[in-house]
Amino acid sequence: MSPLPNVHRVWRRRLIALRSLLVLSLALALLTLRRFSPELLPPANVLAGLAVLLVPSLVAVCSLNARPSLQRTLLGVELTLDLLAVLILVQQLGGAANPLSFYLLVPLLLTALTQPPRAAWGLLVLTLAGYLLVGLWHSAPDPHSTLHALSRELSHTHGIGMGVVFVALAGVLTLLGQVIQSLTRDQQRQQERLMELAGRRERLYQVAATLAHQAHELNTPLSSLVMLADNARQEPGLPEATREDLAQIEALARRVAGRLRQTDAELPPRCDYGTLCERLRLHLRHLQPTLSLTVEGDPARTLEPAPDWFRVLANLGYNAIDAGAEQLVVRLEEDGRRLVLQVSDDGPRHQGPTEREGLGVGLALVEATLESLDATLRLDFHHQWSQARIEWSPPT
Structure with a gap:
């Protein structure tokens, strides 16, 4: 400073x-x-x-x-x-x-x-x-x-009056100056305290962002491990001992991943779109405090299963943050009988589709989750923005 x-x-x-x-x-x-x-x-x-x-x-x-x-x-x-x-x-x-x-x-x-x-x-x-x-x-x-x-x-009286006025002004100005100086010192101390609090808050944000980023980095390979272990167990001809080892690996990975996804566990199976996006805003704030999240669409629209949709939005938000995005726009709209969820960001760090698609296995997890929801994902990339478009038919 x-x-x-x-x-x-x-x-x-x-x-x-x-x-x-x-x-x-x-x-x-x-x-x-x-x-x-x-x-x-x-x-x-x-x-x-x-x-x-x-x-x-x-x-x-x-x-x-x-x-x-x-x-x-x-x-x-x-x-x-x-x-x-x-x-x-x-x-x-x-x-x-x-x-x-x-x-x-x-x-x-x-x-x-x-x-x-x-x-x-x-x-x-x-x-x-x-x-x-x-x-x-x-x-x-x-x-x-x-x-x-x-x-x-x-006149003599005029001279005395000037003296009285001078003495009164001198005393008032001295007192006024001291009061102003005292108020200025108090204001300066308050500003210093606010700056100190802002510095502490910034440090806490940095710690929280580091922890959230580490949790994301751990959660992504753990989710991949769960998916790979589950696929491996479906292979025919595996020895029973190997199948049991894979089941144990999958159970341990699910347990650790569940601990890292406490926010998912707090969500009910059914949740309205507005509440889900507000939870997403609070979740991403720990990772990127300056990220601006704009929500568009009917906030009362129900999404289920809510933990799966939250996981999809969170992974897309993680990738946007990794790309240096400052703005994230989530829009929900109806296209005939289908629902369209559009997630856009202005991440300038990765300007090509190859670079954005290669950000870890987050997008692979998104596609796997959306496949279980009978939803499709389309990615569009531009040098100034990136967009994920998800379409699905809601249950009747």
Whole structure:
């Protein structure tokens, strides 16, 4: 699993863009104010304050490639420098009465979103202390300047109201950032647990698929052994001892094959088509969890003997999975007085009839079972799909 991206490094890159935009906006604002108030000439300390805003960006640029474990600490230091730089600029531009002071809420909120509680509440205290300091001690603008009208020609009550609103916003944003960060951590832990559960489920599916595949590989030769032993016993002229040995081999093979085909034993002799296909879906899911099974036809149609039909469909499903199929379509329809069961798959791994027909003895077992059911099997192969068409006359 690939490591998570360094979120704090991403935040530091965004802060670089945010500070650059702020400096550009302030410079344009000063130029605009000069058009309305020609006597307003930014003093050297104001220009120095704008330059100070870029200092944290220089720190970020020089340390973006630091270790991921240091990125959070560096981001905290950077936000603190950002706060101090804005305080210096606000102190030069009229103090807390200047609307620019509300930019102090930006590093405060980012700290609450990215730093632990101690750092977030510590920066809140530093922000409120700095806001109070620049409110009491600051450089007064020129009395006849536009900046003076912006920051000084306000009532005392208005200044107190701005302070109350600032303190309230600072506290709410800090609390909100911590809550969002806590919810994000909880969501991340839930996602990690879900990923872990998904990994465990995938491993269980792999184990189940391996066991099911091994059971299929054992069941196929065992079924062949039962069929060969039964045919050999029909041969005339066999010694009685040999016939008894063949009977014992057949009985042992049937017993082991019966243990491997527990699903067959659970099916009643008569079963409707919908239930049979649903049992097939659950059975094949252990072997190929991603296989999509589509069932078409009358689900209430009764099929008997159900274990034999299930064995036919299961072997066709096994061969489809061996061919790398992702989709399996089972369709039941009536053609006059005969029933047609059509099984199609999109297995791309074996594109020729020789390759598909040679997949073990599964198809031979299907043909043997269908022969006992008085049904016929026709196989059609294409480079994009394969199809088995079974026809039989249902008992009246």
